Amino acid sequence: MYESDRAAEIYDLLYQDRKDYAGEAARVTELIRERKPDAATLLDVACGTGIHLAAFAKHFDEVAGLELSESMAARASRRLSGVPLHHGDMRTFELGRQFDSVVCMFSSIGYLATVDDLRHAVRAMSRHLATGGVLAVEPWYFPDTFIPNYVSTHALKSGDQGQGIARVAHSTLEGDTTRMEIHYLFCDTETGIQHRSEVDRLTLFSRAAYTQAFQDSGLETEYVDTGKGSPGFFLGVRK
Numbered sequence: 283m284y285e286s287d288r289a290a291e292i293y294d295l296l297y298q299d300r301k302d303y304a305g306e307a308a309r310v311t312e313l314i315r316e317r318k319p320d321a322a323t324l325l326d327v328a329c330g331t332g333i334h335l336a337a338f339a340k341h342f343d344e345v346a347g348l349e350l351s352e353s354m355a356a357r358a359s360r361r362l363s364g365v366p367l368h369h370g371d372m373r374t375f376e377l378g379r380q381f382d383s384v385v386c387m388f389s390s391i392g393y394l395a396t397v398d399d400l401r402h403a404v405r406a407m408s409r410h411l412a413t414g415g416v417l418a419v420e421p422w423y424f425p426d427t428f429i430p431n432y433v434s435t436h437a438l439k440s441g442d443q444g445q446g447i448a449r450v451a452h453s454t455l456e457g458d459t460t461r462m463e464i465h466y467l468f469c470d471t472e473t474g475i476q477h478r479s480e481v482d483r484l485t486l487f488s489r490a491a492y493t494q495a496f497q498d499s500g501l502e503t504e505y506v507d508t509g510k511g512s513p514g515f516f517l518g519v520r521k
C-alpha cells in the first residue's frame with residue numbers, strides 16, 4: 283500500500299481532485315475548537331502526502347505529521363517546509379510530546395486489522411494529547427453501513443503536467459473486512475500509459491469497538507455524524 287513513489291504520486295494527484303481537503307480541515311478544526319477553544323497545536327496521524335496538514339497549518343500555530351509509508355511522507359515533506367514529519371506506526375509511536383489536538387483522517391485507522399490494533403492506536407494517539415486536548419478519528423464504515431460490491435470510479439487530467447489518471451474500485455465483504463480492489467491507469471507525456479492495481483483491506487470495526495477503545499484510553503467520547511454518506515467522526519477529550 284502506497285509503498286512506491288509512483289503509488290504516492292497517483293494518490294496525491296487523484297485525491298486532491300476527489301476530496302475537499304480544505305473544507306474537511308476547516309470542519310474538523312471547528313469540531314476541535316468547540317471542545318477546546320484555545321487549541322493551538324495539532325498532530326495528523328497517518329498524514330499521507332500532507333494535504334490536510336497544509337490546510338490545518340492555516341488554522342493552527344503549529345502542526346506535525348506521522349506516517350508509516352516513506353513514499354507518502356516524502357511527498358508530504360516536499361509539500362510542507364518546516365513541518366515536522368515523523369516516521370512511525372500509529373499503534374506504537376512515541377514522539378515524547380503532547381498536542382492540543384490529534385487527528386486521524388480519511389479512514390486511515392481502518393487499515394488496522396484487529397480490535398487490539400485499534401485499541402493500541404487510540405491509546406498511542408491519546409497519550410499524545412495534553413489535558414483537555416481533543417482526538418478526532420474518522421472511522422472506516424461500520425458493519426451495517428458498508429455497501430458490499432460497491433463500484434467507484436474517478437478520472438482526471440492534471441493540466442499543467444499533462445498527467446491523466448483513471449481509477450476503478452470494487453469493494454466486497456470478506457468477514458468483517460472490506461476487500462477493495464483498485465485498478466489505475468496512469469499516463470504522462472514521458473511514459474505513456476501504465477497500469478497498476480492494489481488490493482486494500484479495511485476492517486469494519488463496530489461503533490462499540492471504537493467507543494470502547496476511546497473510553498479505555500481515558501477519553502470522554504462521542505460520535506458526530508457528518509452526513510452525506512461520510513463515516514462521521516469519533517471525538518474524545520482527554521480528561
Ligand SMILES: C[S@@+](CC[C@H](N)C(=O)[O-])C[C@H]1O[C@@H](n2cnc3c(N)ncnc32)[C@H](O)[C@@H]1O
Nearest residue numbers: 328329330349350351354371372387388390393
Ligand atoms: C487513505 S490514506 C490517508 C492519508 C491522508 N490522511 C489523507 O487524508 O490523504 C491512509 C494512510 O494511512 C497510512 N497508514 C496505514 N497504516 C498505518 C499505520 N499503522 N501507521 C501510520 N500510518 C498508516 C498509509 O500509509 C496512508 O498514507
